Amino acid sequence: MRKGMRRFILVVSTIYMYSSLISCNDRKVEEEEVRDIKIGISIYEQDDIFISSIISNIENITKEKRNEGSYNITLNVEDAKSNQYNQNEQVDMFIDQGYDVMCINLVDRRSAANIINKAKNANIPVIFFNREPVEEDMNMWNKVYYVGAQAEQSGMMQGDIVIEKYKNDQSSVDKNGDGKIQYVMLEGEQGHQDASIRTEYSVKRLVDSGIKVEKLGSEVANWSRTEASEKVTRWIEKYNDKVELIISNNDDMALGAIDVLNKSKIKNNMPLIVGVDGINDALKAIENGQMTGTVISDAYKQGKAIFDTALRVSSGNILNNDNGIDERYIRIPHVIVTKENVGEYIK
Template sequence: MKSWKVYLTLFFLSLASVFFLLGKEKGQAEERLPQQALKIGVSLYRGDDEFISSVSRALEEEKSHKEEKFQQKMTLNILDAKNSQTIQNAQIDQFIRKNYDVIVVNVVDRTVAATLIHKAKQAKIPIIFFNREPIETDLLQWDQAFYVGSRAQESGEMQGQLVWQAYLENPDRFDLNGDGKIQYVMLEGEEVHQDSLIRTETSIQSIVDAGVKVERLARGVGNWMRQPSKEFMSQWLKEFDQPIELVISNNDEMALGAVEALQSEKQMPPPQIVGIDGTKEGIEAVDNGQMLGTILADTTAQAKGILDLAYATSQNRPIKEIEPKVKDQYLWIPHQIYTTEK
């Protein structure tokens, strides 16, 4: 009788050992399984915008770094709204239907941001806007809506600073007709875009505040694009009897349009040209002397900020760990002046 009990005890102990080992192997196998990828849907207002495409490339490049840092797979689905709010609305609806973890939007029409935020809130999907800033009251209606970008006022002020510092160092290179003023033309982005309006106003105000006299000869709305800006510049070079002394552009693409116009419609000496964004071609134009300078908007830093926020919000992690700091749902990336001037 006693031996039977011993055999029975040994049997159950062996069985327990088998289940323990099986459970351990199962746990180890689960640990080796890849985590479910974090799905991030990105909608661009216009994929052929040079600056926006550079942010898109930076997102793709930074993704692998963030995957390694967070030990979390990420998938990016980047779509082009082709400057159509209707198309963008459909893209956001698609992200929601497919249960994406985070929605990232470079919004076509900032006045529609409230509707997009409402949709995201209902679906409980964090939404991150970038480059084209929503109206503040719309953004703050939900604490899981964020904006990543650079301040338009800062870029305009720096552009003006770039001009007046160069003018004070050597007025003759600007005042080609000797009248004590800078005759300038302004290439503006979209007519109702807040960044365009702010950059236009603050760049000139910065120059005037430094005590430099200016006179505007013309303005043209180039919609951030090179070709219409080239056409404006070609027209102005033929139109005015006096030389154009300065070209202020709301972005580098339009500034490069002015550069191209000057290559065919000669003015000697040529006007000084300044842009904003720090695109690859913009920086090259500064380096080879075709532009006086540009204002760098750090696309890599923007991409890092977007992905840091995407991870933190989707995983319920504290956003206070993100650098630079998120303040009141805004993550601001500072601008920098780029010029070859000493």
């Protein structure tokens, strides 16, 4: 009996030790599965409302991912204050401090090659967003990525908003009845690819639809509400109510136009105004009838795409051109918003 009892105790002890070993190993595996990731982000200007919205979404998504327990994420967002030298210094800092991935909203597209060379030498993947490097620069290395909207689509959709309005009530657009639309263009920034493409394709869409247009003026307002107000003030002084359409490369400049028009003598005969981004103030302006429409460039989807890509490439994954789809380019589609559907998007 004692012999049997000793055998039983030995078996139980062995099972207990084995279970403890498994438990320890499980805990060790769990601990090893928590990955440390350092993501460095440099933006061209934190005062840009749309860029700030993208960053806010990235920060929220990062918190959610941290709470899941699988990742210990360091997120460092730096503001270049519209100065390329500052951005270059920030890139150097990310490299010196051993960041796993860099996300860059370029101050100057011409500096992309320099940043890519630095990233390549340090073997740190780089994700550009909102400001797209030229194809030649994108092809310098297989760990270079771009997240952004489809600029052609946004311009065409701006045109579509005007076309729909023109079809439904021509006299509300062609107010002087001369058979063509007199327009002015608020451009975002000299040399910015999205600004150039939106400018081109918004007007091209109108012309291709058979609508005759006449350009009264075009000014660069650097995405700024204040600068746009200054440009529109001069146009109204010069053309008065001859301006029938204001096309703006973004919503903030469109709001600058509205600021001026609301104080002008033509406030009861407002031109059509279309923008891009879908910021909340613009949606409110659409709701109250001061703005004709906008094209939503989804800040949440862009932020999520940037974060998800950063997570993937920081793990050593390389996104390549497979099955005719270049995974290095992540394009976020747009949505048209007018008074008819603004309630679905306004906060």
